[in-house]
Amino acid sequence: MATRVNTVAVLGLGLIGGSLARALKTNGFCERVIGYGHRAPSLEKGVELGVIDSFTLDLAEVIDSADILVICTPTLVAEQVLAQILPAIAGRADAPIVTDAASVKGNLERAARRICDGQYPPRFVLGHPIAGSEQSGVAASRADLYINHRVILTPVAENDADAVSLVRDMWLATGADVVDMDVAQHDAVLAATSHLPHVLAYALVDALAQSDASDDIFRFAAGGFRDFTRIASSDPVMWRDIAIANKAALLEAIDLFSGHLADLRTAVAGEDSDGMHATFTRAKAARDEFAAILAERAKGK
């Protein structure tokens, strides 16, 4: 593809930032990808693996040399990084476009307004790739991570249309499908489909690991346990940040789920076979429909 910009900077070179860097280098969206972080080791590894061309620990240098800054740090760190970047680029005609990949959008929208005295910075575009895994770190990054996966952009009214368009093109260049969503809708949907399942997996594994029978439980666990709990191997810092940043929507999702679990407990205790059968049948139909959608999407690969 024709090169769109000279330099993309990835701030926080882990699974998500490393995979973006690899994809952009593979498809020629930019001339070079540079890395920025608070510590050298993962960035040195990124250069060694050919994920990035160079790196710096100096944020001012990144701001001066990149066309697009992509914040790929844990969610709450992204607020701190924004607090350093936005004042530094305010009013600068040659300022880079800023975007991010964090899992929650509302906290970053609020942070951006707070940092800029209530005025949303037009060239900051909120984004979130719905692709990843329980792994983390630059060594786990892959150039094909985003192919046929959704990337959600949550532009706000004050956004500069050209900035949104360039960020959209960047993600399209990775092979992703880019969709727009409202910030609050994004956070509610992701609380239900991603943040709640991670909390449930962590809770289940923690509860069983602390029980007296934990040795037997893990020794004899079947595939269902493995499927349900894979995501409990995800990075605790990342998920702690997500739970804090999306507290309101996550609490709503937990409460909705707790109500259903309580109903199911009542059905089990009362041997309510019709009630249980109805719940399991409804859930199976919904899950089968979801599996069919996934299969259709995989065909597009």
Ligand SMILES: NC(=O)C1=CN([C@@H]2O[C@H](COP(=O)(O)OP(=O)(O)OC[C@H]3O[C@@H](n4cnc5c(N)ncnc54)[C@H](O)[C@@H]3O)[C@@H](O)[C@H]2O)C=CC1
């Ligand atoms: N892992 C996943 O499946 C997905 C993660 N996300 C989001 O993407 C972001 C990154 O996630 P991963 O790449 O999985 O995490 P990661 O742990 O693999 O990478 C995060 C990187 O940020 C760096 N970092 C930490 N503190 C920093 C600081 N103060 N300044 C500069 N760099 C710092 C770390 O050194 C690391 O290189 C998170 O906000 C996460 O919520 C979004 C979609 C999927």
Ligand SMILES: O=C(O)C(=O)Cc1ccc(O)cc1
């Ligand atoms: O590992 C998995 O299945 C995931 O769910 C990956 C993931 C983690 C966080 C996100 O914000 C989006 C996707």
